[in-house]
Amino acid sequence: MSRVGIREVVREQARPRGGRLGIALVIITWLACPAPGLAAPTGGSRAHRGPDAILALQGEGDFDGAIAEVRRQIPVQKSVKAANALRFYLADLLQRVGRHEEARQAFSEVFDTRLAPDLAAALYGIAQTSLAIEDTDRARFAAAELARVAPDAPVIEFARFMFETDPLSIDGRLGGFFTALAQARTQAGEGTTRPAPAPATPGSPTVGTTSPPAVPAPATTARPGKETTRPSVGPGAETTPPAIRAGTATPAHATPDPAEHPTDTTSEVPPRHGGRRETPVSRTARGPSAPAAIPGSASGVPAAPAAHGPSLPGRDEDVPTSGPAPGQDGRSLPAPLPGEPLPLYSETSRPPTATGDQGSETRDTRIQGFARVWNSDLQGSIVAKGLDLDLGGGTDTGSQNRGQADLQVFFGRGNHLGVSYLSFDHQGRPTGTITFDRSTYSPLSAFRLHTRYYEWFVGRRFSRTDRGEWSARLGYLWSKAEMTLTQRFTTGERVGTLNQHLSMPFLGIEGETRLGGSLRLHGFANVSSTDGGNAGGTFHDIALEILIGGRSGEHEGKLDLAGALGFRHFALDGEVNHHTIDVRFAGPTFGLTGRF
Numbered sequence: 350m351s352r353v354g355i356r357e358v359v360r361e362q363a364r365p366r367g368g369r370l371g372i373a374l375v376i377i378t379w380l381a382c383p384a385p386g387l388a389a390p391t392g393g394s395r396a397h398r399g400p401d402a403i404l405a406l407q408g409e410g411d412f413d414g415a416i417a418e419v420r421r422q423i424p425v426q427k428s429v430k431a432a433n434a435l436r437f438y439l440a441d442l443l444q445r446v447g448r449h450e451e452a453r454q455a456f457s458e459v460f461d462t463r464l465a466p467d468l469a470a471a472l473y474g475i476a477q478t479s480l481a482i483e484d485t486d487r488a489r490f491a492a493a494e495l496a497r498v499a500p501d502a503p504v505i506e507f508a509r510f511m512f513e514t515d516p517l518s519i520d521g522r523l524g525g526f527f528t529a530l531a532q533a534r535t536q537a538g539e540g541t542t543r544p545a546p547a548p549a550t551p552g553s554p555t556v557g558t559t560s561p562p563a564v565p566a567p568a569t570t571a572r573p574g575k576e577t578t579r580p581s582v583g584p585g586a587e588t589t590p591p592a593i594r595a596g597t598a599t600p601a602h603a604t605p606d607p608a609e610h611p612t613d614t615t616s617e618v619p620p621r622h623g624g625r626r627e628t629p630v631s632r633t634a635r636g637p638s639a640p641a642a643i644p645g646s647a648s649g650v651p652a653a654p655a656a657h658g659p660s661l662p663g664r665d666e667d668v669p670t671s672g673p674a675p676g677q678d679g680r681s682l683p684a685p686l687p688g689e690p691l692p693l694y695s696e697t698s699r700p701p702t703a704t705g706d707q708g709s710e711t712r713d714t715r716i717q718g719f720a721r722v723w724n725s726d727l728q729g730s731i732v733a734k735g736l737d738l739d740l741g742g743g744t745d746t747g748s749q750n751r752g753q754a755d756l757q758v759f760f761g762r763g764n765h766l767g768v769s770y771l772s773f774d775h776q777g778r779p780t781g782t783i784t785f786d787r788s789t790y791s792p793l794s795a796f797r798l799h800t801r802y803y804e805w806f807v808g809r810r811f812s813r814t815d816r817g818e819w820s821a822r823l824g825y826l827w828s829k830a831e832m833t834l835t836q837r838f839t840t841g842e843r844v845g846t847l848n849q850h851l852s853m854p855f856l857g858i859e860g861e862t863r864l865g866g867s868l869r870l871h872g873f874a875n876v877s878s879t880d881g882g883n884a885g886g887t888f889h890d891i892a893l894e895i896l897i898g899g900r901s902g903e904h905e906g907k908l909d910l911a912g913a914l915g916f917r918h919f920a921l922d923g924e925v926n927h928h929t930i931d932v933r934f935a936g937p938t939f940g941l942t943g944r945f
Contacts, residue, residue, distance in 0.1 A: 402418050403415050403418050403419055403422075403438070406418055407442070412442055412445060412446050413446075413866060415442055416439065416442050416443060416446075419435050419438060419439040419442065420439065422435055423435045423436060423439070429462050429464055430464065430466075430467075432462075433459045433462055433464055433467050436455045436456075436458050436459045437455075437456075437459065437467075437470065437474075439452075439455045440452040440453075440455035440456050440459075440474055440478075443455065444478065444481075447815065448815040449478045449481040449482050449815060450478070450482055450814070450815045451815060452474070452478045453474070453475055453478035453479060453482075455474075456471045456472075456474035456475045456478065457471075457475060459471040459474075460472065460475065468498055468499065469495060469498070469499040469502040469504060470504070472491050472492075472494055472495035472498070472499075473491075473495055473502070473504040473508075473523075475487070475488075475491040476488045476489075476491035476492045476495065476523055476526075477519055477520070477523065479491060480519045480522055480523065481519060482813060482814070482815075483813065488522075488523070488526070489526055492523055492526040492527060492530070493526075493530060496527060496530050505527050507520065507524075508520050508521070508523040508524035508526075508527055509524040509527055509528060510524065511523075511524050512524025512525050512527075512528055517761065517762060715759045715944055715945060716756070716757070716758050716759070716944065716945060717756075717757045717759070717942065717943070717944040718754070718755065718756050718757070718942065718943050718944070719753075719754065719755035719756075719913065719940065719941075719942045720752070720753075720754055720940050720941055720942075721752070721753050721754075721913060721938045721939065721940030721941075722750055722751070722752055722753075722938065722939055722940055723750070723751055723752075723753050723771070723917060723934070723936060723937075723938045724748055724749070724750050724936045724937055724938075725748060725749065725751070725773065725917075725934040725935055725936035726741070726746070726747060726748040726749070726934075726935075726936065727740050727741065727744070727746045727749075727773070727775045727798065727932070727933075727934070728740060728741045728932070728933040728934075728935070729741070729920075729922075729930075729931040729932040729933045730929070730931045731798075731832060731847070731929070731930050731931070732928070732929040732931075733785075733847050733927075733928035733929065733930070734785055734786040734787075734847070734928065735784050735785060735786065735787065736783060736784065736785040736786075736847075738779070738783060740798070740932070742780070743779060743780055743781065743783070744775075744777045744778065744779055744780065744796050745777040745778055745780060746775040746776060746777035746796070746798070747775075747777065748936065749773060749774070749775060751771070751772060751773050751774075753769070753770065753771040753772075753938075754769070754770050755767065755768070755769045755770075756768055756769075757808075762810075763809060763810030763811075763813075763820065764807070764808070764809055764810075765807070765808045765820070766806075766807055766808075767804075767805075767806050767807075767808060767822075768803065768804065768805050768806075769802075769803070769804040769806075769890075770801075770802070770803055770804075771801075771802050771919070771934075772799075772800065772801045772802070773798075773799075773800050773934060774797070774798075774799045774800075775797070775798050775799075776795070776796065776797045776798075777796050778792055778793065778794065778795060778796055779791075779792050779794060779796055780792060783834075785834055785845045785847075786845050788836075788843060788845060789836075790834050790836050790843075790845070791836065793836075793837075794834055794835055794836040794837070795833075795834070795835040795837075796832075796833075796834060797831075797832070797833045797835075798830065798831070798832050798833075798932070799830070799831045799833075800828070800829070800830045800831075800932060801828070801829045802826065802827070802828045802829075802919075802921070803826070803827045803828075804824055804825075804826055804827075804855070804875060804890065805824055805825045805827070806822045806823060806824025806825070806855075806857065806875075807822070807823055807824070808820045808821065808822045808823075808859060809821055815863075816862050816863050817860060817861045817862030817863055817869075817870075818860065818861060819858065819859070819860045820858070820859050820860070821856075821857070821858055821859075822855075822856065822857030822858065822859060822873070822875065823854070823855075823856060823857075824854065824855050824856075824857060824875060825852065825853075825854050825855070826851075826852060826853050826854075826855055826875075826877065826888055826921075827852045828849075828850070828851045828852070828921060828923065829848070829849070829850050830848070830849045830851075830923075830930045830932065831846065831847070831848050831849075832846065832847040832848075832930070833845070833846050834846075847928065847930070849923060849925050849928065849930050850925070851884060851886060851921070851923040851925055853877050853879045853885075853886065853888060854877060854879070855875045855876060855877035855888060856875070856876060856877070857873060857874055857875035857876065857890075858873065858874055859871075859872070859873040860872060860873070861896075864895070867897060867898050867899070867911075868895060868896070868897060869895070869896040869899075869911075870893070870894075870895055870896075871893075871894055871895075871896050871913075871915075871942075872891075872892055872893040872894065872915075873890075873891075873892055874889070874890070874891045874892075875888070875889065875890040875891075876888065876889045876890075877889075883925065883926050883927075884923075884924070884925045884926075885923075885924055886921060886922050886923035886924055887920075887921075887922050888920065888921045888922075888923075889918075889919075889920050890917075890918075890919045890920075891917070891918050891919075892915060892916070892917040892918075892938070893915050893916055893917075894913045894914060894915020894916070894938060895913070895914050895915060896911045896912070896913055896942060897911060897912040897913075897914070898910065898911045898912055899911030899942070899944075907945060908943055908944075908945045909943060909944045909945060910941055910942070910943045911941070911942050911943075912939075912940075912941060912942075913938070913939065913940050913941060913942050914937075914938070914939050915937070915938050915939075916935075916936070916937055916938065917934075917935070917936070917938050918933075918934070918935040919933070919934045919935070920932070920933040920934075
């Protein structure tokens with residue numbers, strides 16, 4: 350792919366998708382202009398063409414291949430910045446296909462490098478992916494740490510904006526965290542005026558103050574083509590001051606010494622995305638501060654379990670479940686308050702955006718439909734008005750292909766409404782003479798059983814992982830069965846009919862899991878048993894199918910089609926006014942499923 354072709358991909362990636370620009374724009378732009386340590390593509394096999402191989406695989410829809418290629422290229426980078434750029438892009442790809450735990454691990458690896466320019470985006474990504482898998486405790490930890498190390502980060506303002514416009518989205522929920530931190534800071538007596546530092550004895554830590562913690566100083570802006578570095582952080586650099594390791598440091602929430610940290614300096618905002626250099630911004634200078642450890646990870650980051658290691662234990666000491674709210678114990682949580690100055694942006698810079706996929710499963714709002722053809726014979730029995738007919742052996746109805754349809758509308762977070770419709774119309778002749786309603790019907794008479802069923806249900810997701818999800822159902826079955834016997838004579842015909850209407854509630858479960866590649870396994874089971882005096886019965890509806898193709902992760906407003914091949918078994922043994930119609934349908938199904 351030529352350099353022009355790469356930039357075309359960049360422009361395509363820049364188009365909003367469901368409210369998302371994402372960190373992918375920054376990373377792909379970097380790929381188009383490689384940083385030191387990642388050579389520009391020079392042709393050759395796909396395995397050695399750097400960014401071209403990744404973009405080609407993604408363009409073909411092979412996200413698994415693109416993910417594997419990014420992981421292959423990360424260890425061979427010559428600089429930490431180049432490796433982190435690929436890790437950010439890896440996290441974005443993983444979020445696109447719904448593998449949020451692996452994406453969180455990629456963000457955690459960025460955080461572990463302690464490269465100052467990447468800390469804010471890494472922490473926001475950890476918080477975002479933690480919420481995507483409903484790990485709210487670690488999301489709060491990451492959000493609090495982000496507010497501590499980078500209170501002016503654009504992603505914080507973006508999240509607070511989303512909290513006002515879409516509070517149920519993942520970014521809106523993070524905005525609620527940042528707003529709560531700001532409120533806790535206000536309740537703790539913190540304002541824009543810092544109290545004077547408490548006197549401290551020589552050799553002892555400074556205590557008794559509640560000022561905001563130190564924020565890393567602005568990074569040094571290098572010439573174009575050079576890396577932006579910070580002397581105090583980076584690979585192999587000591588990120589913990591010696592005084593802290595010795596146990597005599599000033600706590601992160603203590604007031605800095607005015608003699609060591611001047612309070613009225615002017616720093617220059619580095620250019621963003623190749624834009625012009627910003628005008629100087631007056632700010633309070635603070636000494637560089639290494640990010641504090643977040644409970645739940647040896648490196649301080651709530652990391653997801655790696656594929657080659659054990660999962661992270663959820664011990665009580667890792668994630669507190671009770672205690673004072675943040676800020677109530679006197680510690681400072683310096684999230685930006687309304688009215689505080691925000692960073693300036695040049696005319697060529699992008700608005701603040703969050704990392705990862707802003708539109709991927711933030712509210713789970715989508716529509717999903719199934720259209721299948723079901724091949725089934727007729728089994729069961731009818732016992733009513735003197736008739737005792739075995740539907741399988743007593744008639745020659747045979748098998749039948751019939752269409753069936755399901756529709757589900759998802760709303761909120763993990764909620765959905767659905768309806769399923771199926772119908773059969775089996776026709777044939779009795780295999781022998783039968784008696785119904787005191788009349789005799791010969792093997793030459795006509796037999797017909799027309800059945801219709803509606804299953805209405807509401808569902809709630811109770812589990813989601815990178816591999817799939819499970820939801821529970823509460824529903825209502827409506828059924829109607831009509832049997833007709835017709836005996837023809839030279840003088841006319843005799844018709845006997847039996848109608849049965851039966852409704853009952855049911856409970857169910859539905860699940861879907863990834864099998865690898867473009868294969869998914871989907872299934873559901875609905876069951877019920879009622880006894881209402883003159884009406885009652887037992888019911889079950891079980892289906893299992895393999896979905897082939899389509900996306901298992903994000904939904905970007907585009908129709909997503911997949912093939913479906915499976916097996917379904919439906920049985921209803923209903924009794925109304927002592928008349929029993931027991932029907933069973935079983936056989937293969939095939940069709941399409943679509944979602945958007």
